[in-house]
Amino acid sequence: MNPQEKKAVRHPNLSPTMDMVAKKIFHQERLTADFVRSVLKLPVKSVEILEGTQIQLEEYDHLGFYTAVDVRAQLDDGTQIIIEVQVTKQRAFINRLMAYIANQIASNLKRNKQDKATHTLYSEMNPVYCIAILEQDYFADGRAFRTISLRDDETGEPLLSDFKDSRSRPPMAFAFLELSKYNRDKVADYNLQKWFEFFRNQPFDIPTDPVIKEAEELLDQTRWTKEERQMFDEKRRQQDHYEATMAQIYYEHELAIQEEREKGLEQGLEQGIEQGLLQGRSQGMELGVQQLVLAMLKNGASPQTIAQLTDIPEEKVKEIAEQNLV
Template sequence: MENIRHKDVKPMMDLIAKKIFSDTEITAEFIRDILELPVESVKILDGTQIHVTTSKILPDFTTQVDVLAELNDKTQVVIEIQVAYQTDFIKRLWIYICEQVSKNLDSYKGDNILTHHLAKELIPVYAVAITEENYFEDDRAIHSFSLRDSETKEELKVRVKGIEEKRNLVQIAFLELKKYKPEMKASYNKVRWMELFGNKPFTHKPGNIIAKADRILDVKEWNKEDRAMFDEYIRAWDGWNAHLAYVEESREEALEQGLQQGIEQGIQRGREEGKLSTMINLVNKGAITKEYACEELGVSEQEFEKYL
C-alpha cells in the first residue's frame, strides 16, 4: 500500500493547490525557499477564484496561469501545477513569463512613459513549476535555471527599480515530484514542499507554515461554499474517470470478440455517452487543460473553442 498522508485529497489537484497558495504566508514561504528570495510579504494577483461563491464553476473562474504572486518588492512569480506531461510545457511557461513582462510594460505605456524609459520600470517575473511527471533526464528532483555566462557560469543580474541588490533577469525552478526520495540531499526547506505536494510522509519536522498548508488538505475544516465546490470538482473528475473506464471496457470487449467493428462501436458509444460534454466541464472547472482536451477529442483548439 502506498505510504501517503491524505487518502481522499490530492495536493496537486488544481482546486487544492490554489487553495493552499491563496494563503499569502504559505506562498511567501514557498517562494522564499524555492527561489531563495528575501520575501517579506506576498499579494496574490491571480489564482484565488476558488473562493467565489457559486453553485457552478464557470469558465470565468479558470486562469491562464495557476497562481500569480507579487512580492513586497514588486517582483512577480508565476506558480504552475502540472499533473499530466505536456511536450511544450516548458515553452508555455516561458510564454507566461514573457506575456506578464509585456503586460507590466503595457501598464506603464498607459501612464505616458516614453518607450526608451520603459526598461527602467522592468518588473522581474520568475516562475516555479511543480510537476508530477519528469521533464529532465537526470535524477535531480529540483532544478533552478537562470541566465549564466557559458564559461564562468556567472549569473546575469541587473539593477531593478526599488530593489537594492542586483536581481536575476530570469529564474525558473522545477520540482519533479516523481523523483522524490526520502534520502534526498537537497535543503530540507525545499524537500518539505515536495513532501507536501507529493502527499508523502514528512521525514523531518516540516515547520509551522508547512503544517498550516497540510491542515488545508483537511476538507472537513473548509467552509460550506468551498466544500460544495470541492464536491462538484470531485464528481466531475470521477465522471471523467468513469467515462475512461467505460471506453476501455468497451475496447476490451470488442477485442475479445475479435471484431474491428466492435472496437469502433465501443469507442463511438463512449463518445456518445458524453465525452465532449465531460471534456467541456472539466476544462471549465480547471481539472484539465484545453490542450489536453483537444488531444483526447482529436480536434483543433479553434474547433473546441466553439463549445466553450
C-alpha cells in the same frame, strides 16, 4: 513494493496538487512567502497574492488566445512569481511556462506605459520568475529539483540586470519540483524537503514546522465552508470521470493497435504491418479524442473547461459538439 500496491497517503480523498486545493494553500500569503523563500532563496519580507487565477487576453493574430496561471504573487521588491501545478504530462508544458513569463512581462509594460518614455519604462520593469510543481517527470536525470536561468554558454556566468526595486537579479528564472523523484537523502535543504513532502501527500519523513502544520490544517475538509466542499466534490467528480474515460480510451486504443498488428502479421507483409499500425493508431487516437470530448460534454463540462483539462483545442471541442448535436 509491488507496483500495483497503492502508496500510503496522508489525505486519501484529496491531494495538495489539486487545482482548487493548491489555490487555497497559496492564497495564504504567509505560506506563499515561505514557499518562495524555500524554492528560490529570495529574501522575501512580504508577499501579495495578485490573483488566484490570472487570465490574460491579448490582441494576437489568433482570436481567443489567452494564458491562465494557477497563482500569481508579487514580492515586496516588485518581483512577480508565477506558481503552476501540473498533474498530467503535456508535451508543450515548458513552452507554456515561457508564454506565461513573456505574457506577464508584456502585460506589466502595457499597464505601466501611460505617457512614459520608453527608456524610463524599461527601467521600471521587475523580474518575473516561475515555479512549477510537477507530478510527472519532465527531465531525464534523477534530480527532483532544479532551477534554470539565463547564463553565458561558455563561462556559466548568470545574466543579471538592474530593476526598479531590486538590483543585479536574473530577469527571468524557472524552478522545477518533480515530486515523483523526491528522495530526502538527495535534497539536503530542510525547507525544500518540507514542501516536497507536503505536496507528495505521503507520510512525512521529517519533522514539520509551523508553516507546514498550517498548510496541513487547510486540507482538513471539516473546516471548509459549504461552498468549498461543494466545489471540491464537483472537481473530484469531473476528475474521476476524466480518469475513467481516459483509461477506457487507452484500453480501446491499445486493442485497436493489437488488432491491426495481428491483421498485418496474417498478411505477412512488413509494409502492410507498418501501414496498418499507423492507421490503427491514427483512427484510435481520433476515436479516443471524440469519446473523451463527448463524455465530458454530456457530463456538463464547457468547451473551455475541456480544452484546459485535455489540451485539445477549443475549436476542435466545439466541432465535435456540433457534429454530434451535443
